[in-house]
Amino acid sequence: MKINRRDFIKAAIIGGSSLIGISGEVFAAEDFSNQPNRYGVLTDLTRCAGCRLCEAACNDANRLPQPEISFDDTSVFEKERRPDWRAYTVVNRYLNPKNEGAPVFRKMQCFHCNEPACASACLVGAIKKTAEGSVLYDESVCIGCRYCIAACPFSIPAYDYYSPIKPKLVKCTMCYTRISTGRVPACVEACSEEAHTFGKRKALIKLARERIVKNPDKYVDHIYGEHEVGGTSWMYISGVPFEQVGFPADLATVPYLTFTKGFLGAVPLVLTLWPALLGGIYIFTKSREQKDETVTQKSEKGEKR
């Protein structure tokens, strides 16, 4: 059988491009879309009064270091804060575009995504979504690359950059030890205004929808977290548009790991295609060289004769 280099390359390209259509199965995170026991929290921003009791309760329940400014000081509202290495959750104050006298407060913490970007980012599998709904971090295997922080669409996880020996990721656990023993998260329990409701995620979506339907003037017709990034365990309803109170707008409604799935699926393709292609080219190059050599040898012999 005769085959020249051009034919070979052509065949390889055609074969390769037909393969691209079939992306390989990816070893991705587990699918939690049908977990019946998954819990969540619904936060109603119209009820939050900015008392910061949830912050204090969180600090106490998780044995976090004491903050510089005490929890009953409202001066912290002057700047927009983010959770940091000493706080799993913070409350921020925003101007209410509807009513300037009544500012909007928003509690901020990990959203506990259904399929977390941080978990699919972690190269040591230190971040896991539990069946209860919490997204948990395991310090014992973390190498400190901080790709999870970069990947989080909400910029939630914090890192203690000043620890030389044991720097770790700091983020809300949805009080995993409490909810796995039948209790509710500390912040939910502490809230005097019942701004947070803890329960099964499905039931929470129902509840949120009921509230919106009953008071269409009070609420924006949107449950933040129902579809964002493929759904989150912590969800919000609000009286003002979400992008005006510090929520990232226009997030994709699919889990973020779908964006890297295609790339990871192409890996087996490269693994199989390249050796065949390059090996083939090498063999052709070599045979051509040998041919050249024999030709020159023959011509040399011819000259001698």
Next chain:
Amino acid sequence: MDRGLEGMSRQRLWIYEKIFNGLSFSEYLKSLITPFNMIAGILIVPGFIFIVTRYLYGLGSVTNASDVYPWGLFISYGLLSGVPFSSTGFLMATAYYIFGLKSYRPIVRLGILVGFLGYFFAVCFLLVDLGRPWRLPYPMFVSLGTASVLFLVAWHVALYLSTQFVEFCPSIFEWLGAERCRNWVSRVTIGATIFGVILSTLHQSALGALFLLMPGKVHPLWYSPFLPVYFFVSSIFAGLSVMILVSSLSRRFLRDKTDANFNSNFDAMIFGLGKAASVVLFSYYSLKLISVAHENQWGLLITPYGSLFLLEVVGFVFLPCLLYAYGVKRKNVKIVQITSVLTMLGIVFNRFNVSMIGFNWTLPHREIPHWKEFLIAITIITIGVLVFRWIVSRLPVLRELPKYPKPPKLKEEVFERVRPSFLRYPRIAYGTIQFMNETIKGWKG
């Protein structure tokens, strides 16, 4: 007694010859006091102090990394720019061994060495940047996060570093005079080269794929489903430009380490590399334009980020593409050399735009790396240059030892021995496939 003494003196001679360039120890120390080494020392010391403080007081003491900008100069420059610069190894090995472009023979080893050191020092940057660097082997052996793109990067960089070391081994064994080891290791060259191309394709593109996970954070002009392709294609002209620059610098400053073969082929090689870089730059430029058209982002071009994008794509991609072509056409080495620096700056500019300047573009403040980060980067780069010079001054990289005129060919008898035994045991192949199946099942479960 006599033999022992003889042995010792022989050993000492060996050290003098191999390490001290044939000088006595005190002479060697004196020979180190040169303006170049003095400047290198001055550049290294401050950053070195801050590397120490980083391990004593944490990353926060030397970087501006924060909870919204977790990465700084070490990732944007050290990893994301350092790795494409190090594609020289796979480019030169492929050109020479696979495509049979024999005229590049004098710089194949140079390419592999630069690639190896580039990866090695990219890992050094990581060792400074990782929170717990002593856990670097964790993704390989302790806890495997197989769904992560970074997992792929970690494995591939580790494997590729080893592969490049094997590829560079012939030089080391020639230097040590270990002929049999050298001949043995030369036989795996083709396999190592192909393996290296696979690994390079995947991890160069994977560095771009890292950012696929951040559609809301990377500015839409830089975020694209093509990010892996951009990173891979740009790594090709990055490596070609580094080859041009390093070859030129070696010719200028390490001329006594080069041989006639290198010097007589120099211009032709530079023009060949420049021509190749020009073609790849053009296809990259086209890809970028297609992406803007595809996503219909023309409106974004008139924003401030748009002008940054235009500066990058026109000033650091299209312009070098033209300059390379012009320099090659006019047979002007200088233009090609200057263009190589311009192209490399363009790579750094692009990686910074993706990972720092255009990153978190919806947030009000931008991260500017701490000045200590720059000093640490300078330290690591300078050490890299010193190590490179140390190796090139001793090992046969830019010159060939007269003893080894041609790569040894596999003898026919080796084939005879290998083939039947492999056919006799098809079970080995079957067993391997079974094992891989089990492993994959294990990962999935």
